[in-house]
Amino acid sequence: MTDFVVRPAVEGEQRALFEVLGRSLHAPPVDDERWEKRSAGWPADRKVGAFADKQPIGVASSVGTAMTVPGGKVVPAAAVDGVGVRADHTRRGVLTAMMREQLGDLQARGEVLAALHASETTIYGRFGYGIGTRSQDVSVSPRRARFRDSAPAGGQVRLISSSEAIELLPELYRRIGLRRPGMIERPQRWWSSQTHRMKDLVVAVHTGPDGDDGFVAYQPQDRVMKPPEMRIALAVHNLHGANTAAVAGLWRFLLKIDLVGEVRAFGRPLDEPLAPMLVDTRAWRVTDVSDELWVRLVDVPAALAARSYRDGDPVVIEVRDPFLPANSGCYRIGPDGAGRTDELPQLRLDVDVLAMLYLGEWQATTLAAAGRIEALQADAPERADELLRTPTRPWCGTGF
CATH class of the missing domain: 3.30.1050.10 (SCP2 sterol-binding domain)
Incomplete structure (x- = not known):
């Protein structure tokens, strides 16, 4: 007999469940300021909670989206975006019960696939998730990265403010389209959750023959501005283009920025074609290859x-x-x-x-x-x- 119950969350329980998630991930306590930033993107809908003595001890959350599958069809999917169990209730079947409840809910909603980014690789296989995509982290040396004459030239790139990015990027992402299997739609709730991060990022937009067709968001790191060093690193967190020319144009822009000693890009496609575009292919160095998206076929016949x-x-x-x-x-x-x-x-x-x-x-x-x-x-x-x-x-x- 279990000493907990699992059920859908109800209005008013969001903050307590968010606190449980934060504790499970060893995040700082949720103060009023942080909750004000996150509350709009953390509704009660699509939350499964585990409760013991009426207190939350676990949560499994998802967002409704859609995913491209091989052949180009886009199917209803769930992005599982927050799963955690309080440390004093682990190893008691809480996670299994929440996963069962959540998958049942996703089936009832008619969602064909579920997907998540796993904090640990040994957790989700027993619930039917498998590594559906992998990605690579790369380090590129601007000093050595000279493009071949035959490489796509790209178009124009302009910097935009954080307020412009908040307005422009959702529509631009839709215009670029879900070009690869595994890419997902970004609902408004996803963009709302990114608003507070935009202030810390530099955003540039690529314009091709048919208008805006790509963007990159990056952040300066490791700033050393004392002679003779005078250098920084750029951390690239988001780079999307509608075609190879747009992607190449954004990379050309990043690698020409003054005082940059290294460009670090995280979670890039394994077949990104930048290295073959360079005269010195060793200017592009893979620093890690890891699982990216874990996929679950909720409805196998439909999938x-x-x-x-x-x-x-x-x-x-x-x-x-x-x-x-x-x-x-x-x-x-x-x-x-x-x-x-x-x-x-x-x-x-x-x-x-x-x-x-x-x-x-x-x-x-x-x-x-x-x-x-x-x-x-x-x-x-x-x-x-x-x-x-x-x-x-x-x-x-x-x-x-």
Whole structure:
């Protein structure tokens, strides 16, 4: 018998639940000033709370959004943006109960996918989440980074104020579009949560032949302005462009800023083409590669039907989902789409592994070799690789 209850939050409980989340992440206490900044972006809706003796001990929160899947279709999704359990109630099944309640809620809302950024990599696999995208952190030396003559030239770049950024960027992000599998819509609540951060960032906008088509937000760090050093580093937190020319133009701008000794960019796509544009490819140095977005197929039939598949022989996969048993079963995937089938399976895998394959980040042959997929037919992993292959690496590019 549990000593806690899990239920949807009600109006008036937001601040107490936010305090629980902050404590679980070792953040400072929530004072009135901080709560005033965050309260508009922390409504009771979509909050699942755990309570013991009527006091909150855990929270799981989400935001409604939409995600692009391979082939370009955009499906309803949930961005899980805050999960925590109070330190004196961990290891008691609180998180499991909240995850079950939250996934049930997302199913009822008709959301096909859920996604989160994991604080620890060992937590969410047991709830059906898998690493759907990965990203890289890079360090670029402006002194060495000379572009090849054949590299895209880009357009014009202008700096804008924080107030202009608050007005312009939401529409510009929509105009750029969800160009890669894994990219998500940024609802107004997301932008509202970023308002207080804009004051600490420098924002520049790229303009191409058809108007504004890219932006970057960065922050000066490690400022040394005493001769003979005279240098700073730029930390790039957000860089998006509608095309390669816009992305190249923004990078050209960053690498030409005076007194900059290093540009550090975080969470970039693994296939970002900047290094091949440079005469000295070692000017671009990868400092870390890590998991970016963890994905959960909330509605497996709808998710498989939504994405596209390349030409190749169909494959029948058996999916096991003990957390959401209705998803379990056999599915036939092929160039014409995907759906349930009574055919015998050729691959057998858990739903978290299906999430790793879904956006195109991982190959079935790799996961089969690692023991994550059971191949019931010898050539099935290779055939699945061909069907699930995507022309670009998936990437989210949005923190939440």
